[in-house]
Amino acid sequence: MADEAERARLFRFPGGVLELRSAGDVGDDCTGFYLEFCGQAGDQEGAVMRWKPTCIGYLQADVSGLEQLWDQARIRRLATRLGYDFADMVVYDPKFIGRPPLARLRAQASRLDAEAVIVPTPEHFEGGEIPRALVQQLDVITVDPEETYARREMLSNS
Structure with a gap:
């Protein structure tokens, strides 16, 4: 049985990116995910993403x-x-x-x-x-x- 390559899907939204990953024989449900803050240069680490000011x-x-x-x-x-x-x-x-x-x-x-x-x-x-x-x-x-x-x-x- 051959190993399948890891798959990742990226979904962009204002203030960040949602990345869904799956590997091996895992189905399309992508069992793990995390949010990544993609701020501007100089933003403080750990900055909070906000929907409204x-x-x-x-x-x-x-x-x-x-x-x-x-x-x-x-x-x-x-x-x-x-x-x-x-x-x-x-x-x-x-x-x-x-x-x-x-x-x-x-x-x-x-x-x-x-x-x-x-x-x-x-x-x-x-x-x-x-x-x-x-x-x-x-x-x-x-x-x-x-x-x-x-x-x-x-x-x-x-």
């Missing part, structure tokens, strides 16, 4: 006041409508001393590899203005008014 929410508890839960719900709804994978809500409460609010927000965005942050209004940032340093890292989207401050636009205006 990730975003986080941000608000200041003192600005939202009694409407904090309402603001959180509006952030989540907008994230879903815009096609984001909502990963976390960062709530800054100035009553508690700790890291500056933007430091915590930027660290969480980096940790989660977020593409965007959604806030209820610009008033949730100091002076009611979207921080330029934040927009250099990720897109900032406001719920009211619904606007996007995109990284690409900020970089081209530099």
